[in-house]
Amino acid sequence: MKFNLFALVLLFTSTSALATTITMYKSPTCGCCSQWAKKMEDSGFTVDTVMINNDREFYKIKQDHKIPMEYMSCHTALVDGYVIEGHVPADDIKRLLKERPNIIGLSTPGMPVGSPGMEQGDEKEAYSVMTFDAQDKRTVYSSH
Numbered sequence: 001m002k003f004n005l006f007a008l009v010l011l012f013t014s015t016s017a018l019a020t021t022i023t024m025y026k027s028p029t030c031g032c033c034s035q036w037a038k039k040m041e042d043s044g045f046t047v048d049t050v051m052i053n054n055d056r057e058f059y060k061i062k063q064d065h066k067i068p069m070e071y072m073s074c075h076t077a078l079v080d081g082y083v084i085e086g087h088v089p090a091d092d093i094k095r096l097l098k099e100r101p102n103i104i105g106l107s108t109p110g111m112p113v114g115s116p117g118m119e120q121g122d123e124k125e126a127y128s129v130m131t132f133d134a135q136d137k138r139t140v141y142s143s144h
Contacts, residue, residue: 026075033075036117043090071107087115103133
């Protein structure tokens with residue numbers, strides 16, 4: 001049997017990409033955040049959850065990561081140099097990590113019904129995932 005180093009490196013790289021870790025900051029009492037984390041894990045991410053009990057500390061995390069006030073949501077997550085605010089779908093995060101745009105991160109403003117972690121049966125409202133960058137530019141990244 002011939003050893004193929006290239007194939008081994010490719011396999012390792014592919015496996016590592018599937019195990020991207022998301023660090024999520026949330027309140028211990030927020031159930032929808034936990035549901036969002038489960039959706040991310042079901043999509044191949046590893047989620048490390050950090051419980052924040054102090055509202056002032058939680059707001060400081062959001063400020064430190066330059067999340068616009070109107071984009072703030074119930075949880076803040078960090079993944080591979082990007083900020084993910086709120087109920088952003090896994091496919092949008094995967095696209096972000098593949099395309100690597102020059103932005104701070106993505107946000108699903110508010111808590112739209114039907115977004116990951118906010119499911120309520122068949123009910124679903126239209127929502128957009130927004131980008132935000134260091135120049136305070138904001139654009140629609142995707143619509144759902």
